[in-house]
Amino acid sequence: MPALVDPVDRALTVLACVAAQPRSTGVVFLDLDPELLPALGDWLAAHLSQAEPGAGEPGVREPGVGDERPTPAVRALGSWLSEDDLWLRTLLSRDGLRLLPGLLVEEPGTPPPVLLVPDLCRAGPAVVRAALAVLDADAASAERHGHSMLWRPGGHWLAALRRSEASRLSPHLLDRFPVRMDAARLNGELWRLAGAGRAGGSPARPDEWTERAALGAALPRLDRTEGRNLPVLAPEAARQVVALTTRTPGLRRSLTLARLARALAARAHDAEVEPRHVDAAAELLGIAAPHRRDDPEPSEPPALPPPAPAPAFSRTDRSDSAPPQEPVATPVTVAGSGPARPMDPVETAGPAGPAASGYPEDAPDALPQLASLRPPGHRRTSSRRLHGCPLGTVRARDVHDLALVASLVEAARFQTVRRRETDSAPGTLIVRPEDLRQYRRKAEPAQALVLVLDHSCHDDVDWAPALAPHLRWAYETNAAVSVVEFGHAGAASELCAERFRAASLLDPEVVQALQRTPGRASPLAHAVDLAAHEVRRFLRRGRGVVDETVLVVVTDGRGNVPLDASLRGRVPSRVRREGLDDALRIAGTIRALGRVRTYVVAPETDQYPELPGELADALGARQEVVPERGAGTGTGSGSGIGGGA
Amino acid sequence: MTTEDRTPDAGEKPKAEEAKAQEAEAEEPKGERHQGERRMLPYSLIVGQEELRTALEIAYVSPGVGGVLATGQRGTAKTTTVRAFTTMAVSEFPVTLPIGATDDRVLGGWEIPELMHGKSTRAEGLLERAARSASRMLYVDEINLLDDYLVNIILDVASTGVLPLERDHHSEDLRNVEFTLVGTMNPDEGGLRPQLLDRFGLVATVESEATDEQRQRIVETVLRFEAEREAPASEFIAEALRRDGERKATLDTARERVATVRYDTDVVARCARLAQDFALAGHRGELVLMRAARALAAIEGAERVSRDHVRRVAKPALVHRRGRGDTGTFAAWTDQDDERVRAVLDDRTD
Numbered sequence: 001m002p003a004l005v006d007p008v009d010r011a012l013t014v015l016a017c018v019a020a021q022p023r024s025t026g027v028v029f030l031d032l033d034p035e036l037l038p039a040l041g042d043w044l045a046a047h048l049s050q051a052e053p054g055a056g057e058p059g060v061r062e063p064g065v066g067d068e069r070p071t072p073a074v075r076a077l078g079s080w081l082s083e084d085d086l087w088l089r090t091l092l093s094r095d096g097l098r099l100l101p102g103l104l105v106e107e108p109g110t111p112p113p114v115l116l117v118p119d120l121c122r123a124g125p126a127v128v129r130a131a132l133a134v135l136d137a138d139a140a141s142a143e144r145h146g147h148s149m150l151w152r153p154g155g156h157w158l159a160a161l162r163r164s165e166a167s168r169l170s171p172h173l174l175d176r177f178p179v180r181m182d183a184a185r186l187n188g189e190l191w192r193l194a195g196a197g198r199a200g201g202s203p204a205r206p207d208e209w210t211e212r213a214a215l216g217a218a219l220p221r222l223d224r225t226e227g228r229n230l231p232v233l234a235p236e237a238a239r240q241v242v243a244l245t246t247r248t249p250g251l252r253r254s255l256t257l258a259r260l261a262r263a264l265a266a267r268a269h270d271a272e273v274e275p276r277h278v279d280a281a282a283e284l285l286g287i288a289a290p291h292r293r294d295d296p297e298p299s300e301p302p303a304l305p306p307p308a309p310a311p312a313f314s315r316t317d318r319s320d321s322a323p324p325q326e327p328v329a330t331p332v333t334v335a336g337s338g339p340a341r342p343m344d345p346v347e348t349a350g351p352a353g354p355a356a357s358g359y360p361e362d363a364p365d366a367l368p369q370l371a372s373l374r375p376p377g378h379r380r381t382s383s384r385r386l387h388g389c390p391l392g393t394v395r396a397r398d399v400h401d402l403a404l405v406a407s408l409v410e411a412a413r414f415q416t417v418r419r420r421e422t423d424s425a426p427g428t429l430i431v432r433p434e435d436l437r438q439y440r441r442k443a444e445p446a447q448a449l450v451l452v453l454d455h456s457c458h459d460d461v462d463w464a465p466a467l468a469p470h471l472r473w474a475y476e477t478n479a480a481v482s483v484v485e486f487g488h489a490g491a492a493s494e495l496c497a498e499r500f501r502a503a504s505l506l507d508p509e510v511v512q513a514l515q516r517t518p519g520r521a522s523p524l525a526h527a528v529d530l531a532a533h534e535v536r537r538f539l540r541r542g543r544g545v546v547d548e549t550v551l552v553v554v555t556d557g558r559g560n561v562p563l564d565a566s567l568r569g570r571v572p573s574r575v576r577r578e579g580l581d582d583a584l585r586i587a588g589t590i591r592a593l594g595r596v597r598t599y600v601v602a603p604e605t606d607q608y609p610e611l612p613g614e615l616a617d618a619l620g621a622r623q624e625v626v627p628e629r630g631a632g633t634g635t636g637s638g639s640g641i642g643g644g645a
Numbered sequence: 646m647t648t649e650d651r652t653p654d655a656g657e658k659p660k661a662e663e664a665k666a667q668e669a670e671a672e673e674p675k676g677e678r679h680q681g682e683r684r685m686l687p688y689s690l691i692v693g694q695e696e697l698r699t700a701l702e703i704a705y706v707s708p709g710v711g712g713v714l715a716t717g718q719r720g721t722a723k724t725t726t727v728r729a730f731t732t733m734a735v736s737e738f739p740v741t742l743p744i745g746a747t748d749d750r751v752l753g754g755w756e757i758p759e760l761m762h763g764k765s766t767r768a769e770g771l772l773e774r775a776a777r778s779a780s781r782m783l784y785v786d787e788i789n790l791l792d793d794y795l796v797n798i799i800l801d802v803a804s805t806g807v808l809p810l811e812r813d814h815h816s817e818d819l820r821n822v823e824f825t826l827v828g829t830m831n832p833d834e835g836g837l838r839p840q841l842l843d844r845f846g847l848v849a850t851v852e853s854e855a856t857d858e859q860r861q862r863i864v865e866t867v868l869r870f871e872a873e874r875e876a877p878a879s880e881f882i883a884e885a886l887r888r889d890g891e892r893k894a895t896l897d898t899a900r901e902r903v904a905t906v907r908y909d910t911d912v913v914a915r916c917a918r919l920a921q922d923f924a925l926a927g928h929r930g931e932l933v934l935m936r937a938a939r940a941l942a943a944i945e946g947a948e949r950v951s952r953d954h955v956r957r958v959a960k961p962a963l964v965h966r967r968g969r970g971d972t973g974t975f976a977a978w979t980d981q982d983d984e985r986v987r988a989v990l991d992d993r994t995d
Binding site for chain 2: 022083086087099126129130132133137138139140141142143144145146147148150152170171172175230232233235238239241242243245246249250251252253254255258259262373374392394395412413414416417420434
């Protein structure tokens, strides 16, 4: 079966296969620009509304009535949504209080919706927990505020996700999204289509709504295949499915692969699902055969052979691209008996293994955040106030953080009865203490760690023992982590420090940051400036979100880049102490902040040994000296800071 | 993006569910929308899952065993197996406590639409409905993700069978609110609170089917079922439903006669010795062991409970009761544990 090369062909074919699935299916587009997700969602909704060619539904449609079915609603599930939004909503109107099904509840007679998650890594807790309950489930139920609802979920979920962040997510959640698409090459092609779809398409990016509409119009329509008279799964095809997924946990991926293969066979009007259909489905999903190197999406399209006959599911109405062609490498069946083939050379095959496949969570070094799907605890900071986003409401135990609308809704239920009991005039609102509701909020971290890493000075020392207590504290308290790093060989600009934020210490980026190769420049002033910004953000002066922030600065104090040079991005002609003085000046502003514990971790050195002390004094920090390897107790063997942390 | 502006009406109330269920075909579970085809995989088509299936059957035959917890990796059909079992046993889905349930639905409250019009009609909660249901089962999917305050409610009622209601201007003391708690969880997301773990009589460890042959059978079975359920008269599904009926008859017969099954000589003593050997706290462990062994004997048509019956239920009855149990995390059952059980039952202890 010829493999599809064009990224748009591949994506739409997968979506068309998903549309034929008998149950709610989750699709993740790895590295897709989230702005493009609505266009794909609209395409899927329009595709789902197409009638099966030549297959009527006797007794359902009247003769003469159009073949189009109702188009499913396309709903974005933002990170701010609460459980009330998803399961049962209330509407206050002139007619009084009305109750509406939530965004996920599927009502009889209405087509299941298409649900979009713009960034799965940052989806709200209510959304990810709902995904567990609804996706690929035989039945779903909601029990909220006096209402009980039961339905068969049929809505498909499309999510965008950065590949580099996928391994942070719970494998349990990712398992609910078994269909994966590498969208790295899809982005450019879709934006190009959006431009081509506009009249006189200009190269400049226009207004996004125009672009989306243009893109929706430019995407081709594929024939819709219905779940009737499905091709039979041949035993060899089932064996091939198992061979391709034998090492994966659970059966969901195996079943998804088999279902997609069946959909491909149905689209090709084949009566039986054969191993070639399984191979084609596996190739689309980025599932590598165990015996061969997978060929991940190359940066350049592969060399193409002479044109082959168009497959049954290829696009034929694209005027702006070459006809579909077959790539050189054709899928090889595991159980097949074809002739032996020499192995491909290894050198430019690109990254292989789980991290490069559509399933980064399979990588042995994947570090999913622990218990990320559990309901957040009611952790309070010492200020006794909660600042997390509202997840829902509970009965109020005091008068703090009242949810006014929810309280009024609670009271509204009883108005008729209460007015009758108390002889109150119509229109009087009687609110009683038991009506009051408080927000249930997502717990915000009560501790924060700001880690400043100067990679230019840790070549000959083992930092692990000095850093371990701070990292352990951050782990035990589940602190939020901000990392500011500079002076490493892979820095985007050696004149600037870099900053990233992580939800916890277990973020793989933190681990990577602890293992950088040293570089030369040392923009310490810029790093301290960024650190000051991070500390202030955590403290949110006057609002007291975190109880305690710990700032750990790992440096030898030799800042050789002035702040101005970092901000302008220009190499200074003369430096002298300017970079260091800038760092000390900014450090003084951190010292003035409350609720910050500061540490300077410095190597034992005979070159300018006083500099770390100056910085520690400016910060009001405790200084910790790390001996050179072999000179003291440090016996670490790691080349990076985190060698043993 | 708009949604239809209407009050929810899809099976909100038990009454509505019952009305819809009467319209459905005999094999359609109550509460499912009837669309002319069967949606739930028949129980007899479940491949593998022996430990979970046995635990569910034991809990059905002998509710005194307590609840069943299915713990296992993602994608191992835990939920499918539970739903298929209750559909086979009582022709309906279990009463389900979903993620995001509010306390008024768990405990009970008022029929809100009627209340808005000034008419106060009480709505039963999920705990009460579970106790009234044919399966007498309360099913909690992803139970380790349940909110703590709901866990507390379940614990209070499950341990006493009493549901005192003092809320929303309503006062009532419900008695005999007894149900079998069935939960599924993925241990990757964290363990259960020890108090909740203790409510489960049996813990079934669900593992991903190891052999390629079983995986192939699962893939073939599921895809064939999906294809044939659309057909008006599928022999494949009819045969599966016939086998479901046979299994139900077997379990119902066992349920009727379980109280008449006696214990072999010294089996009770050996159950006590097992509890002692595994250093179980209290007596719940050995009681569960005895009841589960008797239910298994009844299912197999035996007149007496043998040591072999005890041996076969030892793992699900004891796996979560060993060790300190102060974190809700329990150690995996090993070959050494099996050997210890055999040694006690065969009188080979030192």
